[in-house]
Amino acid sequence: MNKNQDYISDIAAIRMMMERSSKFLSLSGWAGVMAGLYALVGAYLAHQLVGFVPPKTLLTVVDPTETGFLFSVAIAIAVLLFSILTAAYLSQRRAERKGESIRNSSSKQMLRYMSTPLVAGGLLTIILLLQGLAAFAAPLTLLFYGLSLFNASQFTFNELRYLGILLITLGLASVLLPHLGLLFWAIGFGLLHIVYGVYIHMKYQR
């Protein structure tokens, strides 16, 4: 019987080593919640303070030097930066508590796979914004961010894949309804992040 216990713990050790070395599981659920809150605050500020209203059609050209437009872009960039910093900080803390490092081969793989679609999409969005095509911002950021999460999900929690698919769907839907871009953006980056973060926290990190 004792011998059998050994075999069972061998199998358990093998499974744990495989998972720990191929998946980055320190990604904090709270980071998702915080990113969602930043996005909601950002969307609110853009809408209420700056009075940002997405153009009626995709091909409406706005003046890229207009203040409301510039403020909205600045808010979006601030949301992105705060989200990244929060995710890095909270994940670092989780990893430290488990005696691990956030700089391991699976986190590097995850970042590599995540950043490629993200940078491509970010550059495309900037290029179109500079030409005043503001209505593309929400669909493209949702779509490319969804693709990058889908990609990254192989190296972390599987659930990230579903968040990716939902964001891709929202991105495509918002192409059809460009005047609701800000709403779609708030749902995707705000609400879905919060739901995902709470789910991961409850399921894995309590």
Place this chain on the structure above:
Amino acid sequence: MLGNGFHKAFENRTRLGIMSVLSVNEKLDFNALKAYLKATDGNLASHLKALEKEDFIRFEKQFVERKPNTAYYITQAGKDAFAAHINALEQLIQSQRGV
């Protein structure tokens, strides 16, 4: 040798760990292995050598940012032997459960 797919090269937690980690990663360097397995330099090196001798793993020297770096990877023979070992473990557990 114990027969039925068991291999005595795997009768050690560190070696089991090395095989597990290398079977789900294309290549890993010494420091990455050390971090995952929480082993000391000397201990890890001797187990790596033992697995190399069986030709279950191999290494290649490469340069990463101009620093020499040894990357380990699993061979086909290593994959097969490890899969057989896991199979044998599972069968043994199954058979004892049945009794």
